[in-house]
Amino acid sequence: MKKSNITLAVAATLLFSCAAQAYEKGDILLRVGLTTVAPDESSSNIALAGADLGFGLSVDNNTQVGLNLAYFLTNNLNVELLAATPFTHDIQVNDNPLGLTKLGEATHLPPTLTLNYFFNNSGAAFQPYIGAGLNYTLFFDEEFTDTNEGIGFSDLDLDASFGYSIQAGFDYAVDTHWLINASVRYIDISTDASFTLNNSDLGANNAPGAVTVDIDPYVYTLSVAYKF
Structure with a gap:
């Protein structure tokens, strides 16, 4: 076979394989991988009895199994739901005269619904996208460390949060069904925390405490995807 014919055959094969990788309306993506929530937090000062x-x-970082389901509304737009196994974060106290470090911990679920736009739907293996959406974060299993409970801290409670999310990422097609995905998100998460301190030595009997924390994490995901 002449070199020119071989070149044409290879080009045709690549074109066919790439065309098979393009997204179409109705496609479904299921992604499974690792998701890290890395807070970029700021906090008000803790108020105790006013x-x-x-x-x-x-708040420290935490990594869990990330789950992601996306449905293509058009060839370039999909709607995506981010879910994960629950994240548990240590809650640390900043420099303070009481000598406290780890105050406690809290677990949360941050389901996020996002609308994504894919720039390159020509059939290329590399598919970059950007998106924006809404997040609802539910906190539960909030608790102080045993040491801090012994001091008299109790009734830790973090309010749920509702905010926006933005993201950028890409899919890279290995074949017509399997893909590798990487993405980074910024999620607006803010919570009001409340607690009670009962410690007569500190002159605090049933003293209410409160603090506002803007967690605002960057969320990094690396996953494997299957296209249905």
């Missing part, structure tokens, strides 16, 4: 203690809180 008094400003002069220090706030911070």
Whole structure:
């Protein structure tokens, strides 16, 4: 076979394989991988019985199994639901005169619904996209450490949060069904936390406490996807 014919055959094969990778209306993507929630938090100072203690809180990172289901409304638009196994974060106390470090921990679920636009639907393996959507974060299993409960801290409660989300990412097609995905999101998460302190040595009997924390995490996901 002449070189020119071989070249044409290879080009035709690549064109066919790439065309098979293009998204179409009605396609469904199921992604499974690892998702890391990395808070970029800021906090008000903790108020105890109306008094400003002069220090706030911070929240650490956590990684869990991320689940993602997307449905293509058109060849370039899909709607995507982000879910995951529950994230558990340590709640740390910033520099303070009480000598506290880890105050407690809280678990949350941050389901996020996003509308994504895919730039390149020509059939290329590399499919970049951007998106925006809404997030609802539900906190549960909030608790102080045993040490802090012994001091008299109790009744830790974090309000649920409703906010926006933006993201950028890409799919890379390995074949007509399997893909690799990577994405980064910014999610607007803010919560009001409340608690009670009972410690006669500190002069705090049933003293109510409160603090507002803007968690505002960056959420990183690396996953494997299957296109139905």
